[in-house]
Structure formats: structure tokens, C-alpha cells
Amino acid sequence: MTAITLNAVDSAGVRTIRQQQATTRRILFWCALMASLWILVPLYLLVINAFSSPEAIDHFPKSFLPEGDIGSLKYLLEFQGVLAALINSLIVAAMTMVASIGLGAPAGYALARYEFRGKGTFRMLIMLTRAFPLPLLALPLTVLYIKTGLDDTLFGLALVHTMLAMPFAVLITFSLFSGVPVELEEAAWVFGCNKAQAFQKVVFPLALPGLTASAVFAFVISWNEVFAAAVLTIQNRTLTAFLLQSLDSAPIYLKFAGGLLLVVPAAIFMFMIRKHLFAMWGISNR
Numbered sequence: 001m002t003a004i005t006l007n008a009v010d011s012a013g014v015r016t017i018r019q020q021q022a023t024t025r026r027i028l029f030w031c032a033l034m035a036s037l038w039i040l041v042p043l044y045l046l047v048i049n050a051f052s053s054p055e056a057i058d059h060f061p062k063s064f065l066p067e068g069d070i071g072s073l074k075y076l077l078e079f080q081g082v083l084a085a086l087i088n089s090l091i092v093a094a095m096t097m098v099a100s101i102g103l104g105a106p107a108g109y110a111l112a113r114y115e116f117r118g119k120g121t122f123r124m125l126i127m128l129t130r131a132f133p134l135p136l137l138a139l140p141l142t143v144l145y146i147k148t149g150l151d152d153t154l155f156g157l158a159l160v161h162t163m164l165a166m167p168f169a170v171l172i173t174f175s176l177f178s179g180v181p182v183e184l185e186e187a188a189w190v191f192g193c194n195k196a197q198a199f200q201k202v203v204f205p206l207a208l209p210g211l212t213a214s215a216v217f218a219f220v221i222s223w224n225e226v227f228a229a230a231v232l233t234i235q236n237r238t239l240t241a242f243l244l245q246s247l248d249s250a251p252i253y254l255k256f257a258g259g260l261l262l263v264v265p266a267a268i269f270m271f272m273i274r275k276h277l278f279a280m281w282g283i284s285n286r
Helices: 002-050 071-078 082-113 119-128 134-148 154-178 182-190 195-224 227-232 239-246 252-272 274-280
Strands: none
Touching (some): 082 252, 119 154, 134 154, 182 195, 227 239
16 A cells, blocks of 8 residues: 555656656747747848838738849949948958957967966956947047057957957857866877877867857957947948948838848858857757
8 A cells, every 4th residue: 555655656746747847848948939039030020121122111011021122232232332341341250250269269278277376367357358338448449549550440440359259259268178178188198199289189179169159259249340340440341330321311221231231141151150050059960
């Protein structure tokens, strides 16, 4: 009788745990669905309006599929200065990405592998660099750039964007290298590798997905940044600063076309490196 009672209690406990797990999964599913809709619905409306005629933009209810009208995009791409601004944005974002990873990854590796005095303070100071809003630094930066000849240059703008992306690159790579067991490097040393070879052959392949995610983050920060680009450049504006200046009083259909033009290059870039991003999340991709 006692055994039957214990089995019944155990079965009830198992059913309760399974019900709790099922409830948790349903809650997480709906949260993920709402988050996806929060992101995808505005993008869907942007695409619908960018590929619609000016007359159809104000029409409700809207068609589920875009009309396929590329007149707004064609007009925007043929507008003087748009392609040059697009190229400038790609160049600045690429320089920011390379500089952020090139400087941030070694700093993150040093934080993860070495103990030194002031290590915690250094990590805190890295994040404090983002405590100062960019508009507060605009005037001294402008004066400094004029004196040094960096004003209205892509390199100077990339330096500012690197400053914005660097704290995140350092902390992301710090967490990344902390997750790679140091015993793997020590094993490589035992088999004849020096420190550089051990990093190249052991640590780097394991850290590549995280480094790719950090590079994407730096690219997106640079691509979307508009304040420094508008203040520090005049002739060599990036696409965000150029569209902000040119489309301020433009018709709504051109603004939708400009928004799509901003989204597409970043989306293409992330699609090209999706393999490494999926590897970081444990998703196979072929």
C-alpha cells in the first residue's frame, strides 16, 4: 500500500514538472513570436511602401504584397551624391569593424588570460567611455579634428565610430576568450606550439563565431550612426547623414525608399556571414 502511494506521489510530481516545463515553453514561444513581430512588421511595412507607387502609400487597407514599383528607389539611387554616400558608409563601417576587432580582441584576450593590478577598474573604465553622450563631445571633437586636419575625412569618422564600438568589442571578446579553456592552449604548447601558434590553431577557430558577432555589432554601430557623421563631415558624408540632410523635407515615398536603402546593405552583410553567427548559436548551416 505504501509503495503504491509513493508511486502515485512520484507520478503526480512528474506530471507537475512536465506541466511547468510545457507552460514555460509556451511562454517563451509567445515571447519569441512577439519579439519577432516587433522587428519584422516594421520591416515588412517598409518594404511594402518602398516598392509601392506614391499614390498607393496613402491607400488603406494596404496590399499584402508590394506592387513592384521601383520608381522611388530608382529616383533615389539616381539622386546626386547617394552612391558616393553609400560607398562612404561601407568604407567607414569596414574600417570601424577592422579597428574594433583588431584593438578590442587583444584587449579582451589579455583581460581573460592575465591577472594584473587594476583589472576590474580597467573593465569599468572601458564601459564608462559610453557614459558621455556624443553630443557632449561634438564641440571638442570638431575643434580637435579641425586642428589636426581630420575634419571631413572618412578616417576621422571611423576613429569616432571605433571609439563607440570598442567597449562592446572588448567586453564581448573578454567573455568569449574566458569561455575557451586555457588547458587547450597549454596542450598546444606541450605539442610544440608557441603562444601565437596556439592562439591561431586552437583559440581562434573556437572564438571565430563570437568574433564575427562582435564584428557585426561594430559594423551596425558605424552604419547606423548619424550624429558624428553629420557634425564631422561636409563633403564626405555617410549615407545616414546624407539622407538625414536630403530627405528632411522630401515626400514620404522617398523617405521609405531611403529607409530601405539603409537596411539592405547591412542585411546583405549579415546574410553573407550568417554561417559564423549560426555557429555561435549552435545552429548548423550548409
